[in-house]
Amino acid sequence: MEFADTTPPGPAVPDARVSERATDVVLEAAAANPLSGSNEIETPSSQVVRFAADKPLKLESQQTLAPFQIAYQTYGALNAARTNAILVCHALTGDQYVASKHPVTGKPGWWSTLVGPGKPVDTDRFFVICANILGGCMGSTGPASRSPHTGKIYGLDFPVITIGDMVDAQARLIDHLGIDQLFSVIGGSMGGMQVLEWAARYKDRVYTAVPVATAAWHSAQNIAFHEVGRQAVMADPEWAAGKYQEEGRTPRRGLSVARMAAHITYLSEEALQRKFGRSFQGKGQRTFSFDADFQVESYLRHQGSTFVDRFDPNSYLYITRAMDYFDMAAEHDDVLANAFRGTQTRFCVVSFTSDWLYPTRESKAIVTALNAVAANVSFVEIESDKGHDAFLLEEREFFATMSGFINSAAAKRGIAPARGR
């Protein structure tokens, strides 16, 4: 048996059975551990594969990680030729619930606008996989997990990981699922960084790659915002030098401030102005106090306070660090094009006009590098005033781009259309 399906997702049964590997172990034992801070951390509501101690993951830091587990969701069915698999990579605070209800918040999947039956990423045609990243807190091994070596929560003893490490861990999952080549790797923001690493590290295993609203390196301004967030978490005495779980505490206020600061960067100035402007709430006027007089204040406070209910503070530190460390040019002798030399992958690079976190010029740098190695690349800049978050929202032009690119490539790959379409 391969999966520990604590609550198996509805449409997730592949029609080709995946191969068994001796080192992949089911996870039911962990469920018995009552000390887990959150059930989702060790025994998530999704499928989980554990990679045993004899096959450690070699990290960029030169440390190794073993055993480790990856939690994931699948949607649709793998075809007999195993050619229709799409890996969706999630962003900083995302998770594997790309197109199904989040087990903690009860909200719809974070990209259910894009992924689902009849959607641009059509789960009636494709076998969609989405895994919680290494370092995450929704079932894949991360700082909130219990170390098998010490029996304690990792906390800051968890090794600092990179985007490349996340991708290497995902590759283990794809091996485990018996898939040689992914039809597509798709992701936005940090998900897009993973797409680029997949295309660079596993050239033969990626038929198409769709990096959306992303960059090949993290800018000084983005590092700066992340550093503010980390300092906000670490400034909270409840963080307790990273040992808050052991001590039964949680740095709610610090993480909330971090989320508030980050959230501003996800929206455009125009979107904030249109959505909130200077509108008052409640009394409709100034209260001459420090209450949330303005709707935008109330909105941000809400974003902060709900985030802490679903996210581990140390995970936030580790994942932002991985993003800051991301620099595909530096990894390849300061020439980004080197990362893609010899690629046969078809790329579709997407940016949004009002995204100031990953502005279009960052996407253009990727396109320039791909052109330099004569890669097959489409580039689309979507007109939107919604800022970075646009990639998660209903953007008709974006969806049309995705449908067009995916369907055209799928036809070339010989993937059958969905029945009845």
Next chain:
Amino acid sequence: MEFADTTPPGPAVPDARVSERATDVVLEAAAANPLSGSNEIETPSSQVVRFAADKPLKLESQQTLAPFQIAYQTYGALNAARTNAILVCHALTGDQYVASKHPVTGKPGWWSTLVGPGKPVDTDRFFVICANILGGCMGSTGPASRSPHTGKIYGLDFPVITIGDMVDAQARLIDHLGIDQLFSVIGGSMGGMQVLEWAARYKDRVYTAVPVATAAWHSAQNIAFHEVGRQAVMADPEWAAGKYQEEGRTPRRGLSVARMAAHITYLSEEALQRKFGRSFQGKGQRTFSFDADFQVESYLRHQGSTFVDRFDPNSYLYITRAMDYFDMAAEHDDVLANAFRGTQTRFCVVSFTSDWLYPTRESKAIVTALNAVAANVSFVEIESDKGHDAFLLEEREFFATMSGFINSAAAKRGIAPARGR
């Protein structure tokens, strides 16, 4: 006697003696209070005027404040006609030390590039006044001051004030100095907001007005960033519901995070990229830790930690609140032009191309309103990649603009050139 000159600044003796007012009381008594958290708060290293209890300041909140004191610096000499006075208004974290050494940090005046002998705002020609704002923490009455009513530090019992209140308090100082009309009111950022309020509230008392890198209302994004800063301060348990001084504590970490977040907004993305890029410090490579690997991280941490040595956390809350409340259109039946109807003031509006905190379109809205009432207005957008901070830096085109505008208006006003020039 008018002034409590605890350490009188060098060139600050007007050649026309200012008039005496019965309600303006010297402040030496306060120096005897050993409980003041900082000497600069109650007995600053600058001139101070105290306005007595019989002339309370009526605030926009409908509360009154009395007694209160205003700390200020002057540079140059008032001419016999009393026509050469320039009021410089400072920004959020500024103070009265516009062109002389800061008594806490020992650094040069914050606008000493612009203000001084032979500088565009020439203290050999003009009598320059700069006052710490109401709500500040460098000698003017604010939340860090001791309430004369309770004997305790105000803290959150200090009334929430507005930009208009700050300006009304400054007007008391200008009365006290015996000046009917200011030759100019000049300020950047929040200083520019004060300039606009001066021009609207005291039309006959402002010959020229120079609002720089500012706006007539605070945008949703700017409110959002301020709210993050306030939440960071208030999230720090050392803030102690605003009573940290009484309890001998100080929310250093919270205020430091607030400053870090704000500081990012003062710089352009380009400036951050040029200044720091992805440069490592120390070991010159990733340490796979949460140390400040990147120079930009180290820089921000430094900005945060030095700020807390010179600024009161509650002052930060009050001043950001005043900025958020600022909306000159709302004050005038939602028509900004109404604020300036009938004005005879000559305006010079200045913005900077890479300022994303107060972008050029905000300045253009001011210019449009001024044009609508046929005001005399010049508008200059300065090409700069330094972001909002550009107004504080050596920007040749900006200085040329200031010199040209000031000298031309001074000639019209009949102010004599500096001797020897």
